[in-house]
Amino acid sequence: MIEARSITKRFGRTTAVDGISFCHERGAIALWGSNGAGKTTLIRCLLGILRCGGSARICGIDVRRRGRLARALVGYVPQELAFHDDARLGRAIAFFASLRRVSHEDAARALALVSLNGHETKRVRDLSGGMKQRLALAIAMLGDPPVIVLDEPTSNLDSEGRHEVVHTLRSLKQQGKTILFASHRPDEIISLADRVLVLERGRIVRDTTPIGLWPHERAVKTIRLHLVGTPEPEAARILLREGFAVHCNGSGLCVAVPRDRKASPISVLARHEIEVRDLEVLEEVDTSEASS
Amino acid sequence: MRRDLPIILLLAWLLAPSWAAGGPVQDLIDRARPGETVIVPAGHHREHLKIDKPITLDGHDAATIDGGGEGIVIEITAPDVTIRNLRITGSGSTVSGEPCAIRALAGPVVIEHNTIDDCLFGIDLRESPGAIVRDNTIIGKDLEEARRGDAIRLWWCHESTVERNRVRRARDLVFWYSEGLTIRENRVEDSRYGLHFMYSHHTVLSRNDLRRNAVGIYLMYSNDITLEHNTMIANRGASGYGIGLKDCDNIIVRDNAMLANRVGIYIDNSPSSVDATGLLEGNTIADNGTGILATPNTHDNVFTHNALIENEEQAAAHGRGTLHLNSFSRDGVGNFWSDYPAFDGDNDGIGDLPYEPRSLFHSLLSAEPNLRIFLHSPAQQAIEFTARVVPELRPEPVLVDPAPLVDPPAMPEGPRDGRRAPMLALGSALILVAGGLGGVLTHGQIRTPTYRRDAQ
Amino acid sequence: MLCVARREFVDAIAGKWFLLCSLTFALLALAISFVSLSTAGSHAFAGFSKTTAGLLNLVMLVVPLMALTSGSASIAAERERGTLLYLLAQPISRVELLLGKYLGLSGALICSICVGFAISAIVLAWHAGSAGAGSYALLVANTIVLALAMLSTAFLVSVLARRASIASGISIFLWLTLVFLSDLGLMAGTILFKLRVQEVFALAIVNPMQAFKMGVIHAMNDSLDVLGPVGAYATHTLGNALPLILAGVLVIWIALPLLLASLCFARRSTL
DSSP: OEEEEEEEEEETTEEEEEEEEEEEOSSEEEEEOOTTSSHHHHHHHHHTSSOOEEEEEETTEETTTTHHHHHHTEEEEOSSOOOOTTSBHHHHHHHHHHHTTOOHHHHHHHHHHTTOTTOTTSBGGGSOHHHHHHHHHHHHTTTOOSEEEEESTTTTOOHHHHHHHHHHHHHHHHTTOEEEEEESOHHHHHHHOSEEEEEETTEEEEEEOHHHHSTTGGGEEEEEEEESSSOHHHHHHHHHHTTOEEEEOSSSEEEEEETTOTTHHHHHHHHTTOOEEEEEEOOOOOOTTTTO | OOTTHHHHHHHHHHHHHHHHHOOHHHHHHHHOOTTOEEEOOSEEEEOOEEEOSSOEEEEEEEEEEEOTTSSOSEEEOSSSEEEEEEEEEOOOOSSTTOOEEEEESSSOEEEESOEEEEESEEEEEESOTTOEEESOEEEEOSOOGGGOOOSEEEESOTTOEEESOEEESOSEEEEESOOSOEEESOEEESSSEEEEEESOOSEEEESOEEESSSEEEEEESOOSEEEESOEEEOOOSSSOEEEEEESOOSEEEESOEEESOSEEEEEESOSOSTTOOEEEESOEEESOSEEEEEOTTOOOEEEESOEEESOSEEEEEGGGOOOTTSBSOBTTBOOEETTOOOOOTTOSSBOSSOBOOOOHHHHHHHHOGGGGGGTTSHHHHHHHHHHHHOGGGOOOOSOOBSSOBSSOOOOOOOSOOOOOHHHHHHHHHHHHHHHHHHHHHTTTTSSOOOOHHHHO | OHHHHHHHHHHHHHOHHHHHHHHHHHHHHHHHHHHHHHTTTTOOOSSSOHHHHHHHHHHHHHHHHHHHHHHHHHHHHHHHHTHHHHHHTSSOOHHHHHHHHHHHHHHHHHHHHHHHHHHHHHHHHHHHTTTTHHHHHHHHHHHHHHHHHHHHHHHHHHHHOSSHHHHHHHHHHHHHIIIIIHHHHHHHHHHHHTOOHHHHHHHHHHSHHHHHHHHHHHHHHSSOGGGHHHHHHHHHHHTTHHHHHHHHHHHHHHHHHHHHHHHHHHHOSOO
16 A cells, blocks of 8 residues: 655755655554654655655555655645635635545535534634644545545644544544554554554664554553753653653653653663653553554 | 740830820820810720820829839920829839829929829929819829839929828828928828928918828928918827928917827927027927927927927927927917926916926936837836935926916817727626636635535 | 636635735726826827826736735745645645646736726726727736736746745845836946847847837837837837737746746755
């Protein structure tokens, strides 16, 4: 379904994606890595939004040569949702429906699927974050594409919204869709992904499963550490070296830890004379359905 | 070489004796006694005629004399000859020898009601005083302007009358060394100089209509001439003057209309003699590129009661000069200027402030005529605006009218199209285009789609 | 492509700036018609009347401004808002997206031009009859071509500029340049270097504004001798080719920037 062959993308001197190759047939695949690891760039290259070296194929269709056709097979939810704010919800989805050559009935069905029907006359800028995300999901599902690509689909959502999105995606997966998503939340990955690609500085450093990444998946918690002084990327590197799954997003360091050893990263950091000011245990996504 | 040349030569040899002996019409002329009227039989006569006695040649509007594209068609060598109601065609077309339809070498003669076409020169009168040329229609050969001949030429023909002739596509109507002429109600179109005077004095030109020529009326070295009630429209050729005056003394230009010419009236060193004057009174000078254009040495012309309306440039002097040696009012009455911001506190019909045009762009134009290409562009407005803001940049006024008129005099009506329908149709068509485009491009987007029905 | 055009059209028409420009244009056209009718009666001997001269100046000021500002925002603003990314993830190629937007905006511009001229045409019909209806139609047609040329240029700016503010800055500067600076510069050059007529003509018609103006004047007078020695030179040496050359300049100004914009946009390695 999704096939990448030595995809390389440089922005000036920095190499954002450095010869990534992988092949994925069915089910959900997650991209895991800290900010700047190249997740977003890789996704954009896969969709042919950015010109890059190497080649990408979706359902066997070369993205660069026949980008239009390839993208018709992909529903995409971007990281930052940007709509024409003045537009009304109904107009927005109608526009995307016409872009994807999808009938009004299908648009209505997609809207109903995310239970946004009835809100057509609302202006997009007046929608809540969750509603916007659902709108994006509805747009991604227009025309029932076999592949759905999401770039941090839950980053702007509260726990309820996140739960809803994960739930929807899981049911899509059950319908047989191929899902590729980037995330920095272990719980999401555990509950959704069949396979995880760990990205670091534009390369795949591990190609594994959530269980391979976090052996005690049921016991995993995500904690957020707030440091004193030390730059977060440095601390993240130390923790990564110690085998923790780390994500740093500018407002604290998110670390996946076994449920009963929540303090372990703190002691690791202490050994490197990095002081932790505060610790937050992030609420849990229900992962009990992960295996179903 | 052409294959049929021998045949042509043979024909020429066969026909030549008949010319020498004269054709049927020439025979009639030869047999006529002085004072008789020769009726030219109806039909097409390929002949060249020579008239050497005072007779009248009348074609009754049914006869054509055709010179066959060679030489002079009718040559008159005796006085008191009248030629009327003929169609004359087919003179030679090389300039040498100046082939023409009618040439008179004696006078007086009367040439009236003839139609002349396909002739290099039309009516060429040499030393034929007292001639009358009227109601003729003359259409020149289809040649470029430089190779055409004059439609009517008078050479030493004092006291002659040229009236109600219609001329198209010729070179000039030209008058050499002829005095006391009456030139009226002629209409000249698409020619070079509509009416052209060379060293011809003491004449009145009135009610002539001159359109689309290089120059409407061009007077050169001719004195004491009055131009009255003439109309000059759209004379825009190489010179493009409605009226041009070169070295002429005591000219009166009164109640004429100069409209949409390149230059309304062009004055080149007129008057040229000391004590001579010029008077321009009651003329309507509208829609021209330049209303009044003069060489800087032009002096002692009086402009009064003229209306200068919407000329791109109302008045200018060549080479950055001014028109200050002329006066723009007489007895406290100036001219109407359409760009004069009228202010008349005492309500006497005379503006309270003098009219002083100071256009920086036009002053630049007189220094560098090539800049005229930028006419009608925002850059021109920018220059004028700058000059208004920075007074140091304002040029000297090209003229001062101390008593400008506040109300425009009556204007002649233009070629109006009083119908509203076409313009209204155009307006509606434009709205339809807009509406149609809007319809196509907003198709299905006017209403916000709702899906409630489907959701149930 | 058509759906992009449609959305662009609706967005443009609903936009405040565009509406303001259209209104200004319509009102000024109306005012010019009234003013020129009120002065000195109703003579119209010249094919090129005061009304057309006034409208010509108005068109050269307002229409390029409208086209340049609205066009320069098109791609750059979408890029800045992030909507461009979203659009490009849809089954549409970059060139299609660009052309769709161009189509939509040209539609909006043509609508606004037509409405403005239509209002003024109705006023003229009522007060001055139909003399010059042909010239008027020619003016409208030429104006539309000029608008398309300026829009095309604006799209090139929009594709190349990194931010929407930079794009609109550049477009305003371009407007100033094309409307004022280049002509003023050429005037200075003509005076300083004593340029010959053919040089002045060649340099002047490079500016689409001048090509437009000469095209309109030539269409109405069948010659450019109103424009002095340079115009007369052009009329006499180029003859029947002159209107074609002037139209050609405008067509190049439509095609070339749009082609460049498409190429740059399609080959761009970033968004």
